[in-house]
Amino acid sequence: MTGSASAQADTPEDSATATTYAARDHARAQESAATVADRSWVPADTFPDTTDHPEGQRLVWAETVAGGGYAHKVLAPGAVVELTDLEGESCAQLALFWAGRPWERLCVADTVKVQWNAYLGAGALLLSDQGRALASLDLDESGRHDTFCGAATAEQNRERFGDGEPWSATPAARELLKLAAAKNDLAPRDLPPTVSLFKGVKADPDGRLRWTGGAGAGARVRIRAEAPLLVMLANTPHPLDPREDYTVSSLRVLAWKDRPTAPDDPLWESTPEIRRALSNTAEFLGAAA
Amino acid sequence: MSAETVSETVVPARAPWSGLVRAGQFLSIVDLGGNQAVDFLLYDAADTDLRYSAQNTVAAAGALFLTTGSVLRDVEHRPMATVTADDCGRHDTIGGACSKESNTLRYGHQAWGQHACVENFLHEGARWGLGKRDLTGNVNWFMNVPVEDDGCLGIVDGLSAPGLQVTMRAERDLIALISNCPQINNPCNAFDPTPVKAVVTAADRATEGGGRA
Numbered sequence: 256m257t258g259s260a261s262a263q264a265d266t267p268e269d270s271a272t273a274t275t276y277a278a279r280d281h282a283r284a285q286e287s288a289a290t291v292a293d294r295s296w297v298p299a300d301t302f303p304d305t306t307d308h309p310e311g312q313r314l315v316w317a318e319t320v321a322g323g324g325y326a327h328k329v330l331a332p333g334a335v336v337e338l339t340d341l342e343g344e345s346c347a348q349l350a351l352f353w354a355g356r357p358w359e360r361l362c363v364a365d366t367v368k369v370q371w372n373a374y375l376g377a378g379a380l381l382l383s384d385q386g387r388a389l390a391s392l393d394l395d396e397s398g399r400h401d402t403f404c405g406a407a408t409a410e411q412n413r414e415r416f417g418d419g420e421p422w423s424a425t426p427a428a429r430e431l432l433k434l435a436a437a438k439n440d441l442a443p444r445d446l447p448p449t450v451s452l453f454k455g456v457k458a459d460p461d462g463r464l465r466w467t468g469g470a471g472a473g474a475r476v477r478i479r480a481e482a483p484l485l486v487m488l489a490n491t492p493h494p495l496d497p498r499e500d501y502t503v504s505s506l507r508v509l510a511w512k513d514r515p516t517a518p519d520d521p522l523w524e525s526t527p528e529i530r531r532a533l534s535n536t537a538e539f540l541g542a543a544a
Numbered sequence: 545m546s547a548e549t550v551s552e553t554v555v556p557a558r559a560p561w562s563g564l565v566r567a568g569q570f571l572s573i574v575d576l577g578g579n580q581a582v583d584f585l586l587y588d589a590a591d592t593d594l595r596y597s598a599q600n601t602v603a604a605a606g607a608l609f610l611t612t613g614s615v616l617r618d619v620e621h622r623p624m625a626t627v628t629a630d631d632c633g634r635h636d637t638i639g640g641a642c643s644k645e646s647n648t649l650r651y652g653h654q655a656w657g658q659h660a661c662v663e664n665f666l667h668e669g670a671r672w673g674l675g676k677r678d679l680t681g682n683v684n685w686f687m688n689v690p691v692e693d694d695g696c697l698g699i700v701d702g703l704s705a706p707g708l709q710v711t712m713r714a715e716r717d718l719i720a721l722i723s724n725c726p727q728i729n730n731p732c733n734a735f736d737p738t739p740v741k742a743v744v745t746a747a748d749r750a751t752e753g754g755g756r757a
Binding site: 367382385407429445446462528531532 | 597609621622644648650689693
C-alpha cells in the first residue's frame, strides 16, 4: 500500500486516518488531487487529450500503461485500438484471443507463414489458429516490431536484471500476461506466442537475429478488431534489448468503436490469403449471428 | 538395433507418434526418404504446462535455425533438450504446423479436406491428456524456411536427404509429440510424404558410432 506523506503522521492526534470518518474523507480526497500520468480514464471519453483519435468516434478504452505494467480489455468487432509509444521506449507484448472462446487465439506461426512475411506492418493481419483474422493493422508509424522472440520470462529477467516477479521493479512480460490471463479465467497454458510492437528485430540470411530498437517517441500503431477480441498486453523491455537497465516508458492505449473490414475495403482483396482470412471470420460471425 | 536402444519406431507417412524420453536419454529422428518435415513438440512429463517455446528458444540463441548445440527451451526459458548431432544443418522454428484451417488461407478452401499436422497433434496429444489449449508453435525438423531481408519467408525446397538424422538429449523427462507431416501443397515433404524413424536410446548413437539408419 502506498500513501501520501500526510498519512504518515507522527502521533495519533495528527493522523488523518485515525477514525473511519476521517479515513473515508482521506480516501475520497485522493482522486481530485491525483497527478499520476500512467492511469486509466473511466468513462474513456473523460480522457483529456483528444488530438489523435478521429473526431466523432467515441472512446471505449483510454489508459496509459506504465513501463512494467499491463492491460487487458474485451472489444467488439470493429473496435480500433491505437497504441502510442509516448516517449520512444515502450514495447507492447501483445496476446489476442477470440473473446468468449479463448482456445482460439493469436497464432504467430500462421500469421507470418500464411502472409509470407515475418515483419508486421500496415495491412497485415493477426491470425488465429483457426484460419481466421482476429485483427488487422490499420496504421503503423513504427515499423519496428518482432514476431520471433516473444515475451520475456521471469527466469530471463532474473538473469538480466536480478528479478522478474510482478511486484519487482523489473517485471517480466510473461508474468504480467499470466495475471491478465488469470483475470479472464485463463491459465498459463492458454498464453500463446506473442508479438512485440515498437521494438524490432531483423534476421540475417543465416537466421542470426539483430536488434533494431524503436522508431522514437510518438509512433502509433492502430489495430482493428475483426472479431470479438480479448486483448492482453504487457509493456516491458524486449527480450533482445541489449541495454543493461530495465528500459521501458509509458504506452498509451486508446480505443474507439468502428466497423470490421468489409469486402469493399482495399485490405479485403489486397492478397488472396487476406481475403480468405477475412472471409473465414465474416463467415463464422455470420453463421453464429 | 543396439542394446542401448529403448525404442525404435518407423512412423508411417502422414501419421503421428509420441513417446516418453527420460532425462539423459537421446531421441533421434531419421529422415528415411529425404526432405520430410517432422513437426515436433515437447512437454515436461511432470508438468505439461511446461512445453516447448519456439520464441524462448529463438530469443536465447539469437538465431532462428536449429542445429547441433541448439537448446530447446520451455515457456519459462529452461532447457528441455539439446541437439547433440545434426546431419541436415538447418531446421525451422517459425513455420508452425499445417492445419486444415490454415490450409484454407494458404491454398484455398479446396484444401479443406486434406489431412494436416494439427489433426495429428490433437489425436496423439489426447493420449497424454493434451488438448487444443496445449498446442503451440512447434519445431519443424528437416524443413527449410529462409527469411529474406524484406521479411518474406516461406517453405522452400528442403536441404535434407535420405538417411539424414537429428539427435537430441533430454534434459528432463519429456513427452515428445511428432506429426510426420502430410502436407502436399508445398515442398516441405518434396510433395510426397514419406516415413521417418523415431529412436530413443540410452546413449548418443551418433557419437557412439551407432550410425545412420
